[in-house]
Amino acid sequence: MSRPVLRLAVPLLVTLALAACGGGSGSDGGSDGAAATTTTKPTYAGVTAADITFHPVEEILACDGGDYPLGEATTAPAASDAVPGVDGQLCYVLGPSGGDGSDVEDAKVYADGVGIEVAVRDDSVEQLNQLFNECFQATDACPTSSSDGRGYVAIVVDGRVISTPAITGEDLASSAFVITGDFDKTQATNIAAAINA
DSSP, X not given: OOOOXXXXXXXXXXXXXXXXXXXXXXXXXXXXOOOSOOOSOOOOTTOOGGGEEEEEEEEEEETTSSBOTTSOBOOSOOOTTOEEOBTSSEEEEEOOOOEXXXXXXXXXXXXXXXXXXXXXXXXXXXHHHHHHHHHHTTOTTSOOOSTTSOOBEEEEETTEXXXXXXXXXXXXXXXXXXXXXXXXXXXHHHHHHHHHO
């Protein structure tokens, strides 16, 4: 039986760096006030389930106010509360958290490290389905972002968006699903360990 997949609609929307929008961060996620983008990928070692959150994406902007990498132009820098991408190009305006890593369990990393299969805890299914369904239906809380008219859910780990999949079906939280992203195996393993702790 195949599992539903939270798939990335656009590869550019995968990872982010706080420094690009003026937040500054080192490779360990700590704020140091520096404006330079780090070249070291975070490993997510030491993150907890509470450090993994799910949010509707309300808006995607170019962090520097320049051309939006997917074709639209923006005229002003991204809002100060926008969460930037590791590539330093995209910033995300996010809605309130619809759940966190404690709402999912039984995380399993695919052999290649590019996917993490998770199950939703019984008492969290309704809550996560509300978020996922708002994005699938592209409501005002999770407006259309993908080319097929669906909204994106931002998966934030340790204060950084690591993935923005378009929601591919209704009631996705009612069964196990796979989170795909631009993970390496170490990152995926550490995220899965935080969920399973």
